[in-house]
Amino acid sequence: MCQRNVDLLQRLGIAHRLVEHEPVLDYPSAHAVRQRFGLRGVESKSLFLRIGAQRYAMLITLEGARADWAKLKALLGSRPRIASDEELTEHTGCVPMCACPFGHDASITLLIDRAVLACDFLLYSPGPPELTLEVPGDELQRLLAALPNTLLEYP
Template identity: 65%
Template sequence: MSLHARNLALLERHAIPYRQVEHEAVLDYPTAHAVRERFGLHGVESKSLFLRLKGGRHAMLVTLENARADWAQLKALLGARPSIASDAELVELTGCVPQCACPFGHVEEIALIVDQALFDHDYLIYSPGPPTFTLEVATADLRRLIDALPNPVHAYRTAW
């Protein structure tokens, strides 16, 4: 099952309403903003960083566009100093396209680090895999999705 199909199945399995739009490939924030305007999407853009840890472990940091990673906080949460994984690792281990990492639907060994700042907004906008699709999900419903995932989940707060 593709990452896109897994994301839609997760949302449907947990009765989480979503809006999906199809558009040109979004691989940068200016294009994402243009798509948001054209389709009237609400909420904030997600930013997902695929991280590599010692011992072959990986994690996906899910935060907001323009947020800077707090590497000390990430190290404390994960028990090891993370670094950004290579594009090859991202593609091989998640099926994501570089510059378009999807936050959800990954194998359970990939830890999820969720920026609690996401919940300061009404909606989250993210790619479900292919850069030609965007999902809009209410953050109130997103909590149910995250709680249902098999991945280890860590709460994180961006230091602005």
């Protein structure tokens, strides 16, 4: 997952910063890492959702945001639920509490919160909880356009 993200950013010529640190599985740890390394931007929040029997989506929003389940249902056609830790690992390769927003199989729909597209820099884990990527917000549209996933704007 990490290599897919880095390769995509390099292929698109998107400036980014990759930082290695202790495992980060919560926002207080992420804030400490951000301060120690001088990372700019807002922490992402990615929720892996199950829709029906075998459909999945990744909601990509920002730290502190809450999911609006009625709006998600309207966008996806049925009410989603948060996928299990096992489903997250099986379908994305991510570990629980550290879901990567980008680089997934084309069958996974991406729901992009408009607030993500408005941030100056987005911080996210590219898979391993020991790594953080810093990506300029003004490059996110270009990054999203290069992905094979169905994209839906949320909310």
